Amino acid sequence: MRNSMVRLEGATKVFSTPEGESLKALDGIDIDVGRNEFITLLGPSGCGKTTLLQAVSGFVELDSGRVIIDGQEMNDRPPYRRPVNTVFQNYALFPHMSVGENVGYSLEVARVSKAERTERVASALRMVGLEGMENRRPRQLSGGQQQRVALARALIARPKLLLLDEPLSALDKNLRETMQLELKTLQHELGISFVFVTHDQQEALTMSDRIAVLSNGRIQQVDTPRAIYDHPANTFVASFIGASNLFEGQANGDVVTTAEGTTIRHASEGAKNSRVTALIRPEHFFLDATEGCPAVDVVVEQIVFVGSSFELFGRTEQGRRLSAHVPAARRATIGALQQGQKSRWYYDPSAVHLIQGEVA
Numbered sequence: 001m002r003n004s005m006v007r008l009e010g011a012t013k014v015f016s017t018p019e020g021e022s023l024k025a026l027d028g029i030d031i032d033v034g035r036n037e038f039i040t041l042l043g044p045s046g047c048g049k050t051t052l053l054q055a056v057s058g059f060v061e062l063d064s065g066r067v068i069i070d071g072q073e074m075n076d077r078p079p080y081r082r083p084v085n086t087v088f089q090n091y092a093l094f095p096h097m098s099v100g101e102n103v104g105y106s107l108e109v110a111r112v113s114k115a116e117r118t119e120r121v122a123s124a125l126r127m128v129g130l131e132g133m134e135n136r137r138p139r140q141l142s143g144g145q146q147q148r149v150a151l152a153r154a155l156i157a158r159p160k161l162l163l164l165d166e167p168l169s170a171l172d173k174n175l176r177e178t179m180q181l182e183l184k185t186l187q188h189e190l191g192i193s194f195v196f197v198t199h200d201q202q203e204a205l206t207m208s209d210r211i212a213v214l215s216n217g218r219i220q221q222v223d224t225p226r227a228i229y230d231h232p233a234n235t236f237v238a239s240f241i242g243a244s245n246l247f248e249g250q251a252n253g254d255v256v257t258t259a260e261g262t263t264i265r266h267a268s269e270g271a272k273n274s275r276v277t278a279l280i281r282p283e284h285f286f287l288d289a290t291e292g293c294p295a296v297d298v299v300v301e302q303i304v305f306v307g308s309s310f311e312l313f314g315r316t317e318q319g320r321r322l323s324a325h326v327p328a329a330r331r332a333t334i335g336a337l338q339q340g341q342k343s344r345w346y347y348d349p350s351a352v353h354l355i356q357g358e359v360a
């Protein structure tokens with residue numbers, strides 16, 4: 001990538017566990033983060049997200065591979081000499097200091113004059129919507145406000161790159177969703193590169209320019225949220241992001257036939273006569289018959305109302321479990337359908353995504 005802010009090449013880190021085993025937390029990671037890009041590292045617990053972030057900040061030393069920030073090799077530089085700041089989940093504010101002192105702490109350490117400090121603290125607080133809160137103590141603020149203070153503290157040093165390790169996970173759902181949008185707007189306005197860690201797929205989809213999906217210390221796919229969701233590279237990504245109905249089987253022409261005999265039609269090219277997994281997202285099933293659209297026969301096991309939609313869970317005659325999401329506005333298509341009844345779930349073959357290979 002020409003305009004790279006961070007590049008990792010072959011980043012590998014092995015930890016020795018207390019049980020005497022060695023664990024590859026990072027297994028040859030190659031990734032590029034662009035200038036002004038918001039990239040999210042997403043994956044299940046223990047997949048290596050924090051280790052990757054710390055390899056960039058310098059708190060983890062790689063066994064092999066390179067870390068390059070803004071064109072300069074960082075491997076031998078200690079954390080305090082890297083042009084990076086980190087925002088953590090637990091804010092890590094000093095409780096005995098005021099908000100202003102917390103935000104301006106790094107400038108004080110760097111012996112920046114009081115006048116400049118005061119001005120930069122005020123400006124950093126303005127950025128995060130906490131104008132005039134300099135004299136409060138952290139405990140006099142809500143969780144969301146404390147997180148904003150932590151953000152202001154990280155931004156005051158004007159880093160080119162901000163690393164954020166699950167910064168929103170301690171907030172309740174509503175506040176979290178508001179902060180997601182605010183953070184994204186702020187990042188865009190400031191033009192700083194963000195590397196954001198989360199295990200929450202919805203958060204990753206909402207905020208990111210690109211998402212890197214990790215599993216077992218390896219990158220499974222790096223792409224835009226839309227591409228990751230619509231065209232997952234493998235069954236791990238398909239299952240980890242969003243709900244999925246997966247049909248592993250043999251592709252033949254425009255049909256995939258599973259071992260138990262379910263057939264799924266698709267419109268993909270180039271999947272002739274190979275083992276594949278067909279993916280149908282639950283929102284791509286619909287209950288009203290449409291001419292020319294194939295269907296899967298299902299016995300309904302549960303219908304759950306979640307506000308914006310109804311989530312239907314069912315099983316094919318051969319026992320495969322499936323789910324369908326019907327938007328609340330189309331509730332009429334569900335009619336009087338009840339648990340235990342048969343239902344036909346239609347789909348458009350062009351909404352079927354084929355993944356080479358089978359469920360891992």
Ligand SMILES: Nc1ncnc2c1ncn2[C@@H]1O[C@H](COP(=O)(O)OP(=O)(O)OP(=O)(O)O)[C@@H](O)[C@H]1O
Binds near residue numbers: 046
């Ligand atoms: N200092 C360490 N010593 C030994 N093993 C470690 C150390 N740090 C991390 N690990 C192991 O390395 C793997 C990756 O850990 P890491 O913290 O990067 O995962 P994560 O994806 O951030 O997980 P979580 O979402 O739970 O924070 C885990 O199996 C973890 O137990």
